[in-house]
Amino acid sequence: MNKRDFKDKVYGELSKVTKALSNPHRLEIIDLLAQGPFSVEEIAHYTGMSVANASQHLQTLKHAKLVKISRNGNFIHYSLAGESVFHAWAGLRELGLEYNAEVEKVVTDFRKGHGEVTSVDAASLVKKIEKEEVILLDVRPEEEYNRGHIHRAISAPVDKLNEQLKHLEKNKMIVAYCRGPFCVYADEAVAMLKKKGFNAVRMNEGYPDWALRGLPVEHTTT
Amino acid sequence: MNKRDFKDKVYGELSKVTKALSNPHRLEIIDLLAQGPFSVEEIAHYTGMSVANASQHLQTLKHAKLVKISRNGNFIHYSLAGESVFHAWAGLRELGLEYNAEVEKVVTDFRKGHGEVTSVDAASLVKKIEKEEVILLDVRPEEEYNRGHIHRAISAPVDKLNEQLKHLEKNKMIVAYCRGPFCVYADEAVAMLKKKGFNAVRMNEGYPDWALRGLPVEHTTT
DNA sequence: AATCTATTCAATGGATAAATTGAATGGTTT
DNA sequence: AAACCATTCAATTTATCCATTGAATAGATT
Structure with missing residues (x-):
């Protein structure tokens, strides 16, 4: 050859x-x-x-x-x-968000349409979560939460979030996460929470990003 | 929207x-x-x-x-x-080499055709290179070497390698690298060196991989 | 200003990809 | 064994991709 x-x-x-x-x-x-x-x-x-x-x-x-x-x-x-496979996908995602202004524009525009949803990154949250300085909401469907979720996260599927509002403290910051940077559940959740007077932000990274970095998770051992 | x-x-x-x-x-x-x-x-x-x-x-x-x-x-x-862009490309490359048996097969078959070229990875070489326990050859075209190369590497374009043979010590291990895992210059160089009685192997990673990891390089400051 | 030359464009024909439809497959369950 | 159901296959139409050819463009050089 x-x-x-x-x-x-x-x-x-x-x-x-x-x-x-x-x-x-x-x-x-x-x-x-x-x-x-x-x-x-x-x-x-x-x-x-x-x-x-x-x-x-x-x-x-x-x-x-x-x-x-x-x-x-x-x-x-x-x-x-x-x-x-996820690794390669994450690389492409990053490429889109960093060099393709279109992708970034679509995402930020969509978040503005939901009332200025601000986002934070995982790195700045690890300690705050462990110290329980913030409330972490997993707003994906419950099924996905059950398969695995971030340590200390509470399951609060976005379509059932309403029922959980009364159990949430108003004086703590609430962080919502879902599948990844393109997942809209967290945007919807943050928009709703802010409307009700909570101090809420979204985390950009999703569960798989968090897990891949070896950060603390809980999952069913299979 | x-x-x-x-x-x-x-x-x-x-x-x-x-x-x-x-x-x-x-x-x-x-x-x-x-x-x-x-x-x-x-x-x-x-x-x-x-x-x-x-x-x-x-x-x-x-x-x-x-x-x-x-x-x-x-x-x-x-x-x-x-x-x-390089990052994403590296992710895809890894995906191909890890999960697509075809890609790996093509690469290893090709190396066998060049007389069992064995390969080492960058991590195991960093210290050996700094201590000058191995000779590191950059076998890409000289032009690319001039733009930037691994610290302590000697330029030895594969088509001019013959002339340099006399200056190489026979008792030291020789490591050849080029552009990346799919670059064939290093395979050709190793095949030639082994034929002449040298102890030669190839490094899988190329110059860009090495540089991206922040490992020591030399390049023209522009 | 005219010429040169690396690069790009436009048009062609052949090949490949995508969504839809309706039928087929092959494990499960009754 | 028969019926069932999630999934896959086959066929069709429409749209897009690719390599080639020859002409056009736009900087740089003379």
């Missing part, structure tokens, strides 16, 4: 992976699967695709070795093939 | 970036530009494309904000738009 053939093969193989990542729906799927396993129907519903279409995209991701499957009764659950 | 529109916009914008990365030629260009700026003609020559075709791909990369240009006399030099 000569030099040129080698290069063609290497970059060709790698481009199979990047090709699988070159579609908005598939990126959304990757971002979702970073939370854990989901069935095809759940994925289709969450991403607003038809089941057949979602299935096709999942096949594409599977052939690129980006996701893997596991059967669970009648359902097939898809999840990321490994840690470096 | 509602939830769905927001997601469509965010993942849509991000997919423009991944789409730009979804072509083998463009990946090769990114990998090359990690070494520094190159003209269109140089890029075309190195990647074996026609100039017009290379230019088109470069336009694609430019629109995705992955590369930037700078004029230099009659030439336009392309380089990576920033550090997180």
Whole structure:
């Protein structure tokens, strides 16, 4: 095998992976699967695709070795093939947020539309959370909280947040987090909390970012 | 802007970036530009494309904000738009090498074809290099060495390596590095050195990986 | 100002990707 | 074993991508 053939093969193989990542729906799927396993129907519903279409995209991701499957009764659950898939996704996310003004603009505009949602980063929160100087809310669906969440976080799915308001102290800062920087649950939660007079901000990083850095989490040992 | 529109916009914008990365030629260009700026003609020559075709791909990369240009006399030099482009590329590279058996197979097969080239990683070398227990050869074209290289590395372009052989000590281990894990210069150099009776290995990481980690380098201050 | 030259553009034809529809598959459960 | 259900496949249409060719552009040099 000569030099040129080698290069063609290497970059060709790698481009199979990047090709699988070159579609908005598939990126959304990757971002979702970073939370854990989901069935095809759940994925289709969450991403607003038809089941057949979602299935096709999942096949594409599977052939690129980006996701893997596991059967669970009648359902097939898809999840990321490994840690470096999330790692690579995080790299692309960062690239988008740092160098593509469009992406950043869309995100900040959306947050302004929700009443100036301000965000904080994980690093500045670790100690405050441990000392219980802030209240940490996990506003993802309860199912995802149960799979794993940040240490000391309280489950408060955004659509059931109303019921929990009375148990929250008004004088403590409230930090809401969800799936990641593009997840809107935290924005909705912060907007609602501020309307009710709470001092609330969102954390940019999601659960998977936190967990990958080895910061304290709680999860069911399986 | 509602939830769905927001997601469509965010993942849509991000997919423009991944789409730009979804072509083998463009990946090769990114990998090359990690070494520094190159003209269109140089890029075309190195990647074996026609100039017009290379230019088109470069336009694609430019629109995705992955590369930037700078004029230099009659030439336009392309380089990576920033550090997180290399970062994201490194993430994808790792993904390919870890989860895509094909990529790894191609690389190891190629090295076997060059007489069992063994490789070492940067971490294990830092101290040995500083103590001068090993000889470190930069086998990239001299031009790239001049732009920046690892501290204590000797420039020994693979096509001129022959002349330098007499100055090398036979009893020290020789480590060759080049552009990165997919760069073949180091393999060629190691194969040649071993044939002549030297104790040679290749380093997987290239100059940009080394520099990004903040390990000691020398470069022209511009 | 005219020429030179690296780079880009525009147009073409062939190849590949995406959403939709409806049918098929293959484990589960009754 | 039959019925069921989540998922996948096959076929179609539409849209987008890629390499090639030859012409155009826009800085730099003379």
